[in-house]
Amino acid sequence: MDENLPVAVRSSATAEDLPDASFAGQQDTYLWVVGEAEVLENVRKCWASLFTSRAINYRKNQHIEESEVLMSVVVQKMVNARTAGVSMTLNPINGDRSKIVIDSSWGLGEAVVSGEVTPDNFLVDKIMLEILNANIQNKHIEHVPDRENRCVSIREITDERATQSSLSDKEIIEICRISKVIEKHYKCPQDIEWAIDADLPEGENFTLLQSHPETVWSQKKTETSTIKMGMEGILNTLMNPISAKK
Numbered sequence: 001m002d003e004n005l006p007v008a009v010r011s012s013a014t015a016e017d018l019p020d021a022s023f024a025g026q027q028d029t030y031l032w033v034v035g036e037a038e039v040l041e042n043v044r045k046c047w048a049s050l051f052t053s054r055a056i057n058y059r060k061n062q063h064i065e066e067s068e069v070l071m072s073v074v075v076q077k078m079v080n081a082r083t084a085g086v087s088m089t090l091n092p093i094n095g096d097r098s099k100i101v102i103d104s105s106w107g108l109g110e111a112v113v114s115g116e117v118t119p120d121n122f123l124v125d126k127i128m129l130e131i132l133n134a135n136i137q138n139k140h141i142e143h144v145p146d147r148e149n150r151c152v153s154i155r156e157i158t159d160e161r162a163t164q165s166s167l168s169d170k171e172i173i174e175i176c177r178i179s180k181v182i183e184k185h186y187k188c189p190q191d192i193e194w195a196i197d198a199d200l201p202e203g204e205n206f207t208l209l210q211s212h213p214e215t216v217w218s219q220k221k222t223e224t225s226t227i228k229m230g231m232e233g234i235l236n237t238l239m240n241p242i243s244a245k246k
């Protein structure tokens with residue numbers, strides 16, 4: 001393997017990405033790691049991040065026993081992301097499972113997940129794969145590879161690209177199509193991280209980074225009501241006009 005191949009060193013703990021506890025951000029990820037010595041050092045750092053006060057406190061609050069948590073580390077080739085972001089196979093605002101919501105920005109996805117930029121936001125009809133709303137933001141920075149210094153740097157975007165859409169309509173639909181496949185595979189709403197690789201040809205440049213269960217709306221119990229028939233139903237409607245309008 002090329003000694004100069006940049007990789008990401010990512011945590012993969014047994015208690016991560018559970019349906020009722022995402023553990024998002026609790027363990028560390030290291031990007032643009034080059035060379036065997038640096039890879040091994042950052043693998044050790046990933047293991048160590050399992051035992052930070054933040055991670056231990058989170059497990060305590062989630063009532064997860066320390067003995068139940070084990071850590072593996074994934075080493076992945078770095079994606080040279082032109083655009084990256086997240087897609088959710090429901091609307092996180094209201095839990096509508098007939099919609100897909102995409103957040104995206106230029107460069108690596110760290111700017112999106114860390115909240116350093118306000119990403120472009122797209123609302124898509126999951127059934128018809130029709131873009132219902134596109135909210136394009138001023139994306140003033142991007143995380144990009146610094147090959148010379150073997151790291152990821154933050155670059156300011158000063159030209160018109162800052163206010164241009166980070167995804168084409170075709171790319172939005174393709175992300176939604178693949179997101180539906182992932183949701184069907186895991187049989188529950190998903191929170192998906194992805195990237196568009198600048199080194200790959202159009203149509204082959206979508207890269208799935210990770211997917212885990214959506215943990216907010218999936219835990220809400222669906223309210224059900226019993227339909228009353230006959231005179232009881234008429235009286236119930238008259239006595240509860242507000243409920244009847246819902």
